[in-house]
Amino acid sequence: MTVTTEHPVTADATGHPRRARLAFVSAMLILTAVFIGLGTWQVQRLFWKLALIARVEARIHTDPVPPPAPAQWGTVSTEKDEYRRVAATGTFEHHKSVLVQAVTERGGGFWLLTPLHLSDSSTVLVNRGFLPADRRDPAARAAGEIVAGPVTVTGLLRISEPGGAFLRSNDPANERWYSRDVAAIARAKGLGSVAPYFIDADATPNPGGLPVGGLTVIRFRNSHLVYALTWYGLAVMAAAATITLRRRLI
Template sequence: MTGGHDVKGEGAKASSRARFLLTGALLFLAVVFVALGTWQIQRLFWKLDLIARVDARVHAAAVPAPARPDWDSITREKDEYLRVTATGTFDHDKSVLVQAVTERGAGVWLLTPLHREDGTMVLVNRGFVPADRRDRADRAEGEALGLTGVTGLLRISEPSGAFLRSNDPAGDRWFSRDVAAIATAKGLTDVAPYFIDADATQNPGGLPIGGLTVVSFRNSHLVYALTWYALAAMSVVGVYIVRRRSMSSH
């Protein structure tokens, strides 16, 4: 009898210890989930502020593209999608074609160096060219000559390449608009560390087609926050269930 009583007592202690550990684990998870949810809420407000600032830049009056003294201070958060203007002469012989997928289908972006009057250069994404018109002869009518003005959106360089595709400068195959790599491959100097996405001003012959910049930001932070908070609530419910069963067993 005494031995049986000891076994039952030890079993009750083990069960109580297990419930205590489970309660502690659930409370810890609840705190972690609440922290993660709160972090996502902070990210949500940051993203909404970013979207508002970018929208303001896109629809603001165009300003001169940053000159050499301002190049070092350019950042993605502060300057990308700024509406800018630039004037110069295009060097069509040193254009590059960058793989593109747009609302108009697959094709290429036509990036051409613009020699500015201050002696510097900036790459201009003049727009989209369908895959079946990528040969220079098929779009020659659109090659602007002489002093030309460009209006568009300032974009930050896209180094390294695209997803699963690396740029091949030696083979003149490009999958991202990597300003530094393009400048090196084409022997360009004094090149701005950004490029300009030209607006929808129509080019002679209809090509290239500008104004196809997609300005959008993935914003799932509220969904993530609600998910973390829901998991926190489930953890608290778990604590309640464990404590209730513990009280009913006594």
């Protein structure tokens, strides 16, 4: 008769295989490192966001400067230029204006975007301000919309908003705009050399009171500290679980 002897599987006091618990400890160690890395990344993002907020606060309170010229358009960026206070002088092309759907502190309505033709033959779109929904018809707002001759617009430089809004794409063919997409508006209106940004006009009153400028919302979502604390908390929990299991294996 042949007798076969099998090596028993090493188990801990609860009967679970030792190797499975070692694997679990290793997984917890990896998770701890991952959570610490994610928490540290969020701390870095927090300091980046605070620096961005400080830069923007400084920009909006400085004296206006000329907007970037065509030779500088390729270097315009959100981090470097957005919300910079600028002043541009030119002539409005009112017949090429577009209305972009907007929701503001004054309720729902539209932004009135009008091309401003500059002396260097380039064009920059100007968000002249907010129009209530009942002023969509040009005949209902002509007195305040039309500004003849050269005009100087002071406001904040904003970066183009391509594509449209959430679940709503811009429809140039039917004059339905949900975002201030500079390139798409330029194509739809047959504009020439157009800046890759637009200007949000300040609160300087327009004739007749409309459109209403100066409604730019400057707000930055900053939840990085909460995220960092969450990841670090998970790291502490994973480390505690690792230590507890490790002690049981010794």
